[in-house]
Amino acid sequence: MRTQPPVRPEPRTRTLAAPPSLVPLLARGALLSPLKRPRPDAPVPATRLVLSGVRVDLAHLAAYERVCGYATGADALPVTYPHVLAFPLAMRIMAGRAFPLPLLGLVHTSIEITRHQESAATEEYELGVMVEKLAPHRRGTEATVLTEARAHGSLVWESRSTYLARHRPRDQDRTARNAARGAPPETPRRASRRAPRGPSRGAPPETPRGIPPFASPEGPKPLPVVAEWCLAQDVGRRYGAVSGDRNPIHLHPLTARLFGFPRAIAHGMWSVARCLAEYGPRQAVGVRAEFRAPVLLPGTVTYAARGASFELRSGERVHLTGDVRPLGA
Template sequence: MPALTSPPSLLPLYARAAVTGPLHRGDTLPDSTYTLADQAISRAHLQAYADVCGFRVSDVLPPTYLHVLAFPLSVALMTEAAFPFPLVGLVHVNNVITVRRRVTADETFSFSVRADNLRPHPAGRQLDLLADVTVDGETVWTGRSTYLRRGGASSKDGGKRPRTELGPQQGPTVQLRVPGDVGRRYGAVSGDRNPIHLHPLSARLFGFPSAIGHGMWLAARTLASLEGRLPDAFTNEVAFKLPVPLPSTVSIGAVPVDGGWDLDVRAARSGKPHLAGTVRRS
């Protein structure tokens, strides 16, 4: 059980991932749990995160903020020699966070991250990275990030699913202009400097015509549009659909339901889906 004394530095981990990627092969997940105890919040970092994601600066942490602090532990785990897949090429397809109570910037947090539930998927294989955050032994926040490794699909159609027709977007909706530099800005504050998010030239090397927005930035920005209307304790689940090209305009739809919200984010012009999700009081 790797017990860390400080957050791992992401740049060396990314360098290791680039060099050792072809060596990652296997059918089992490592049983490691990465832990990091007694972490204080940097007010400057919190403000930078709030600024790029559209949250008000407050003593209460944005619901997605602890995901960013747990992310370096996830990368450390995914670059372990025993991890079965290269880090480059993993696709973040789904995310679930549960906020157990309001958490504030003056608290001290301990983190643990582990991998779980390697399973087949029509387009390859999926796995979950599970993050738990505690304060004085009390679990205050949990996260489940689901990643897809494409390839080796067992279905006859190679993992392609039939298209389903989308109904009209439910409202009310908010039109949001997504600037071209948001990938670099969010990458700087989150540490997620995947080349597909940073610049059109680097994104084209991976088959994208332009840089694309981070999924977790879009999830955070969607929740920020509901700030002041979220329960103190809730679960937010999102499925990431088509990438958001940078720059672009998206339409954020949020429908109030009993106990929370249904979320639907689409391209403002074409109506193509970017994110579907829910918020439910817990």
């Protein structure tokens, strides 16, 4: 019998007096990681963290813009910057005992951003973060984290990020145990001929409200190359310094090898931010990006775009695909 995901309770809102410090959170997450056994039917943390009165540090914003290739000095926040503002709240949740996935080696696999209106760098914000759901993935278990930013009580920005903890799915574990006992392999169930009542397991995630359906990034012709970037070995360390995301897979070849990567890899959020900086500024937009393959550091990548679609690739290997759509279009 297939295990049904647990019913998610209504989240409890917890308001923080100050932003959490990232260093102890990352240390706690690293210590708890070996104790966690990820599975998609684990209980979802039922807390929504809220931080009010958030002001943008303009010097930090300028450093972020330089690392990601955005034009500096503009009053409007880059479309990806609220993710960095809320990152300490996300780490507070994902480094806690209630979060069922190990923080070490966690891979960012996709993000959907809705910017309802342009966000000023001089505005005061309220940030909220919660884990929306857990779901099975062909390589393990994936968590969806919802982040929101409000100004004067109105929702101005929101995102849904998916994070993958890689592990062998439970059905593979069961097959391995049966083989060790000498039991015959399980016979796969015959597929039902009836039409499915709901979305298939391989269906794309639901589109946030206000964003029109996105075109498939896989078309008959590759997108035309717009720019080529030579990425230095320290891109992960530089982005980690401005974002606070110091996951070992991004920092050094030796620490990246501990998690199965031949070299350090670029942050997914750096990759999408760099692409959006090249794409150009937009006001009220919906952005969707999928991180398909890691970008090894150092390396050379090409940015390609046509119309609403963009991608990052090296040769024929596609690292990232995405779309940018004006809201209401």
